[in-house]
Amino acid sequence: MxxxxxxxxxxxxxxxxxxxxxxxxxxxxxxxxxxxxxxxxxxxxxxxxxxxxxxxxxxxxxxxxxxxxxxxxxxxxxxxxxxxxxxxxxxxxxxxxxxxxxxxxxxxxxxxxxxxxxxxxxxxxxxxxxxxxxxxxxxxxxxxxxxxxxxFYQAVWSIAKDSCRGLSALGKRFYWDAPVKRREKEPKVVAKQGGGGKQPNKDKRKSVFVDIVADDGEEWVKVSTMSESRLLFEMAKKGWERDSEDEYFSDAGSEVKPRRTVLRNFEGSDDDADDDEDELELIKLARDLRKAADATRLRYKHPRLRVVLSKIQEGNVPEIDDLLCEMRSYGVKVVCQDALSEISHGNSDLSHLLPRPFKRFTETLNVDCTLLLALVSDLSHAKEIEVSPSFHRAILRQIEVEKQQPLLPTELWPAMGGHELICTIEAGVRMREIVQLIGTETEKERTKIMMGDAPYTHIDRVSAIEKFQALSDWQVPANWKIPIKVVDAQPAITAAEIEGTLPSLAKQVAEGLSDINHSVFMYGWATGMTTISSNRTIDKQIEATVEKNRGTDETLEGPMVWICDTARSLAGKEKDRRP
Incomplete structure (x- = not known):
């Protein structure tokens, strides 16, 4: 044996x-x-x-x-x-x-x-x-x-890959508190060029970290891999109670929400609720997301909120369902494990995560004077620019940027695509004045072709592109719709003011604009047309005026503006001339 x-x-x-x-x-x-x-x-x-x-x-x-x-x-x-x-x-x-x-x-x-x-x-x-x-x-x-x-990182990536489009960030912190005023004796912190620098005036306790910023910034997604057992343990520890006698209906009268007792180990007033560490983690998360979203606007709108609970099943435990209901009361979309199972995984094509800056472009685009100049500048069309001692330092910077990423083939032409193009009379006149004053001969010739000026007044699009191609080192797209049509903006603006298409605060916005900017941006606003420009300063000025005068109207929006990240001056700009 x-x-x-x-x-x-x-x-x-x-x-x-x-x-x-x-x-x-x-x-x-x-x-x-x-x-x-x-x-x-x-x-x-x-x-x-x-x-x-x-x-x-x-x-x-x-x-x-x-x-x-x-x-x-x-x-x-x-x-x-x-x-x-x-x-x-x-x-x-x-x-x-x-x-x-x-x-x-x-x-x-x-x-x-x-x-x-x-x-x-x-x-x-x-x-x-x-x-x-x-x-x-x-x-x-x-x-x-x-x-x-x-x-956790796998869950974040999987959710981003399977349920998001137009990725802006994988991990970003958002604040809801106003910046604290700096004391006079405190040293100033200068942000590094091209970076955000330190922000000592931000209170991290009044912020929320978002795992995925999607839909080109318009949606915030928070991922939680908390298990059901851990959540139930936390609910028991922190005094979450379900009492049918204390249930109440929401304002809509359709959703039952529980009241619960939160046990505290300190005495505090209602003002201390924001700092209540005894609150359930998921409830605090939903509340903080709401606060940060209410303090943030992108293109005049608050971001949408979504919380994904990858290990929580809805419909199994009544107490957990009550908690989910409480989270949703903050305007948060809550997605649980059962909903995630319906999403297909293993998508190797990541192109849907690329930004979509042109997704809301109207069929016709309103082109600002700044981009009209960029479209005809020698800096935009020559692959090799001979640097002249007379060049302004702004031109020298633009030449360096152009070498790294050429403006027309990588940004402007893709943005314009097959859209009809118009500009206001004021923008066209100002652009021609600048070209005639300091433009080179090739810049002047491109202007005539693109704007349909003599001798190209009656030229068709195909012929215009052929003529324009002869003056560019880049391949001019066949669907670029030139000549650009010039329109009178004032009748449309006046009609919108009379008919009430423009909000009452449009008058405050208009007061801060020059004649040319008034014609360009107010025309786009009045017609609902997308304005494309590189004038970020005016865009921010308009946005600030709208927000300042918004009042309680949460639906109020300013003009739709797309800002090109960089501008191009004319190569003929003299060294001592302001950029």
Missing amino acids: THAPADLEARSSPSEQTVLSALKKYIPSPVPPSLKVSEQLHEQCLALLSEVDHLQGLLQQTLRNPQLVEVRQFRSNVIAELKMLQKLEQRFQSHPETTANSKRSKVQNGKSRASDAESDGDEAANEAEEDDDESTVEMRLMHALRSSNLP
């Missing part, structure tokens, strides 16, 4: 047990569970990095400024997680070897003292202690692996 190894060792004498322990080193040890988990996480981490790198590559290929989509911090977080896994793997590799060497050393010492029964007993105790140490290390490694943030 044969015996199992453990049974055989139990029936052996102390000296025989020492020999059997020595033989263990020749028996292959099973692979620790922690090593398998580590290898799996390592592979998943590399796969995630590969997809994020693929997205960054697409951004580099398609955007003039890829940094406008904030992905670097998310990638850095994943890399940090990868480094943590690599360190753990090094411990996996070193721990078994150390244990084996220790065992071999102790077995050799045990052989020289095999006749000493007391020494044999000590040896068995040492072996048991080693086994305990190895088990403890394994438990610690497994705990470290289970604490990895990688599953």
Whole structure:
């Protein structure tokens, strides 16, 4: 009859047990569970990095400024997680070897003292202690692996990839408090060129971190991987109570919402509610999202809010359903695990995550004078510009920018696409005046072709593009609709004011505009047409005036304006002339 190894060792004498322990080193040890988990996480981490790198590559290929989509911090977080896994793997590799060497050393010492029964007993105790140490290390490694943030990053990426479009950021903080006034004695912090700089006047406690900013900034998505058991434990700990007698209907009369008692360990007034750390984490999240969204407007609108609970099932636990109802009362769309299962995964095409800056363009575009000049400038059409000592420093900067990302093929022509193009009389007149005053001969000729001036008054689009192509180093798109039509803006503006198409605060907006800006921006507003411009200053001025005079009208919107990130001067600009 044969015996199992453990049974055989139990029936052996102390000296025989020492020999059997020595033989263990020749028996292959099973692979620790922690090593398998580590290898799996390592592979998943590399796969995630590969997809994020693929997205960054697409951004580099398609955007003039890829940094406008904030992905670097998310990638850095994943890399940090990868480094943590690599360190753990090094411990996996070193721990078994150390244990084996220790065992071999102790077995050799045990052989020289095999006749000493007391020494044999000590040896068995040492072996048991080693086994305990190895088990403890394994438990610690497994705990470290289970604490990895990688599953959360995977969830964020999966949700962004499967349910979002027009990505703006993977991770961004938004504030709802007004900036604190700086004390006179405090040193001023100057923001670095091209960066945001430090913001010591922002209170981080009055902010919320959004995991995904999508739909070109118009949607904020927060991801939670909290489990159902953890949520129930937190609800019990913090005093969430469900009492049918205290249920009440919402204002709409259609949704039942629970009242609950929140246990507190301090005395405080209602003003302290915002800082109440005893509030449930998900309720506080929904509330903070609402506050930050109410303090933020993008194109005159507050962002939409979505919270994804990837491990919470709706409809199973009444108390959890009550909590979800409370979250939704803040105007937050809550998506649970059951809804996520309907979304397909494994989409390798990431093009839908690219920004969509032209998604709300109207069929006809209203072109500002600043872009009319950029469309005919030698700086925009020549691949190689001979630098002249007479060039203004603004032109020198524009030449450097143009070398990195040419304006016309990467931004302006894609924006215009197949849209009909118009400009106001004032914009056209001012553009022609500038070209005649300081433009080169090629800039003057491009102006005549693009604007349909003599001798090209009756030229058709195909012929105009052929003529224009002869004056450009770039391939002029066949669908570019030139000549640009010139319109009289004032009748449309007056009619909109009389008919009430423009809001009453349009008068305040108009008061701060020059004649040319009045014609361009007010015409776009009056007709509902998208205005394209590089005049960011005027755009921000109009937006600030609208917000200042909004009152309680949450639906109020100003003109639809698309701002080109960079402008182009005419190459003929003299050195001492203002840019």
